[in-house]
Amino acid sequence: MKATRTLTNQHDEVREMFRHLKKGNGHTGELVQLMASTLVAHMLVEQELFYPASLSAVDDDHPEKPARREERVLEFYEDHATARYMIERLVRTAPADRTFTAKLMTLQKLVLDHFEEEEEKLFSKVEKQLGEQSAVLAAQMDTLFERTRRSGYAVGRDGAAKTASSPLRPAKGVRRVAAVLE
Numbered sequence: 001m002k003a004t005r006t007l008t009n010q011h012d013e014v015r016e017m018f019r020h021l022k023k024g025n026g027h028t029g030e031l032v033q034l035m036a037s038t039l040v041a042h043m044l045v046e047q048e049l050f051y052p053a054s055l056s057a058v059d060d061d062h063p064e065k066p067a068r069r070e071e072r073v074l075e076f077y078e079d080h081a082t083a084r085y086m087i088e089r090l091v092r093t094a095p096a097d098r099t100f101t102a103k104l105m106t107l108q109k110l111v112l113d114h115f116e117e118e119e120e121k122l123f124s125k126v127e128k129q130l131g132e133q134s135a136v137l138a139a140q141m142d143t144l145f146e147r148t149r150r151s152g153y154a155v156g157r158d159g160a161a162k163t164a165s166s167p168l169r170p171a172k173g174v175r176r177v178a179a180v181l182e
């Protein structure tokens with residue numbers, strides 16, 4: 001499995017959850033919890049593993065690119081910070097509350113736009129630069145994602161908060177999975 005495929009699959013899972021939530025055919029509270037756990041686990045994985053690897057994978061033959069990519073990745077960290085704030089507000093709101101749909105729709109817009117931007121402006125460019133690293137990174141991301149999601153929303157949220165500051169110029173190569181959950 002390629003690293004960016006792993007992340008796109010996670011995006012698709014979240015997209016599907018938003019579709020179900022919009023239909024509102026029961027179990028809304030449980031689905032919000034699952035969506036929140038999935039989303040914070042996904043953000044943690046990107047912050048801890050994928051974004052640092054993306055910054056390391058820049059093609060040295062194109063000196064203009066590193067600054068551009070860094071700018072973009074920094075914006076993605078900011079999107080995550082906003083999303084975490086909005087997820088927290090949503091999980092604290094009962095589905096019957098009159099502000100619930102407004103909170104859900106606002107979060108959905110932010111998240112879906114963010115996914116699209118990552119896929120178009122980062123994933124497609126990073127994949128070939130990762131080369132052989134890609135499969136190793138994919139396996140590490142999958143492990144961290146599943147482990148975090150299983151631990152539930154609060155653990156994922158705290159893990160995502162710990163890795164929320166952007167790494168500037170990380171060391172070359174894939175970083176080892178940090179023991180953020182221990």
Ligand SMILES: [Fe+2]
Nearest residue numbers: 043046076118
């Ligand atoms: Fe992201």
Ligand SMILES: [Fe+2]
Nearest residue numbers: 007046115118
């Ligand atoms: Fe993402």
